[in-house]
Amino acid sequence: MNAIISASRLARDLAGPTPPVLLDVRWQLGGPHLRSAYEEAHLPGAVFVDLDAELAGPAGPAGRHPLPDVEEFGAVMRAAGVSADRDVVVYDGGQGWAAARAWWLLRWTGHPSVRVLDGGLGRWSGQLESGTPTPRAGTFVPVPGAVELLDADGAAELARSGLLLDARAGERYRGEVEPVDPVAGHIPGAVSAPTTENVTEKGDLRPAEELAARFARLGADGTTRVGVYCGSGVSGAHQVLALAVAGVPAALYVGSWSEWSADPSRPVAKGPEPS
Template sequence: MTRPTHPLIIPSALATVLDSVTLLDTRWELGVPTRRPAYDAGHLPGAAWVEFEGVLADAPGAGGRHPMPQRDVFAAAMRAAGVDNDRPVVVYDDGNSLAASRCWWLLKYFGKEDVQVLDGGFAAWAAAGLPVSTDEVPPADGDFYPTDPGAALLDADGAADFAVTKLLLDARPADRFAGRNETVDPIPGHIPEAVSSPSLANVTESGAFLPPDDLAMRFTALGIRTDSEVGVYCGSGVQATHLALALEASGIRPRTSIYIGSWSHWITDPERPVEV
């Protein structure tokens, strides 16, 4: 398989290269301890299970609800899932790509470029009538080794600076950005001067991403160009990576930096300003 040129791959295209990629199942749901039973009930043939909590995020605490995972823990889990330095990876989840985008971004952050997300996830694969397996996939022995970060990471001060001097996007739903219907974090509102750009508005009802031209229109309306510098945050660094994936899939591909601690980290310091 040649090196992918787009961050998304559709089920029919994946089916033709299934034997030449490493598949990662990252199904996850907020508030649910594990989605492993869903994987056991059926997954893409050969796909390895990757647990979100503890692998794609460290334990909640001062760094937020889903802080960066420990580098060595993440790398070991990727190797156990069969990730090699020279073999392409395709990541999927249930369908909306929230968890898959987090894994996609982390792999790219740690230097692996040949990684894609299955557009529409497991739901799209099953809807296309493609094969599903219940076979257990034993731990592998991949040779993935994380390199220096290949993506930019923001802290709270960096996010505040982006909001004033560049562009800081808030990927949460618009009502949470506005400080309404906040059911996850104890303090409602957003980082001052941030701009609302809900990540899930970039996918259809089925979970598949909008066409690149439609995504590009949404982002150019916000003033984003290829040479733009964009910061992204959300509640805990999941929808933020989803928005980063949409920015990449749009073809604009600005330089995108993630505030991984996001709102759940921002509000840990009572001196940081809050806007509603």
């Protein structure tokens, strides 16, 4: 099944006999909490999922958004109505990063059918509702390992033997600025591939053929293993989503730069070149 869904297709699916479960994952790095915005207006029946509290564990040496406890994640998904035999659609405010984080976690834990609303909430022209729905409990039991996950050592190895893409802004990759983490630069051998270049000016993912051409130019041409990292495993999930749309499987280094840079023993590269 496709990794993304258009608003028009979602409207048709919601009107069908087995509508998908909707998860609202609006989130803003360093910004205000968006649960109140969700309570004011959301897609009918959508359940709010808190990225910081429910799609990540506590920040620490493993990064700013490490993996959540799997049992706790499963409980959150079941409370939201998620079952393995029912489609799931996730959306956010439009950037797509938070929705992609939920998409990746559900895929990693074995859900067979989850998609991201392309363009997010702003693409929806149908009815919205307020308040907090109480869905019927789901039955989803997460089983980690359905897609590849990288740790720090695995990311370092892949940067040498395959292709490791750095999804952050180019100036952070080059080490010119670092607004969040304690050290500037990138993992030696990683290739700069800002997530923001995967979307159009309107915020939709570029067509699959454009994405495939972009990633092929970066070296992801189907002949080598591909991995992705970012600042803390959020925008990197969106890069994995874009690669999936392009037909390229990719592993995610969830700890990303926030974990890598917290360990002073790990090497750091700066400048526009991988090494």
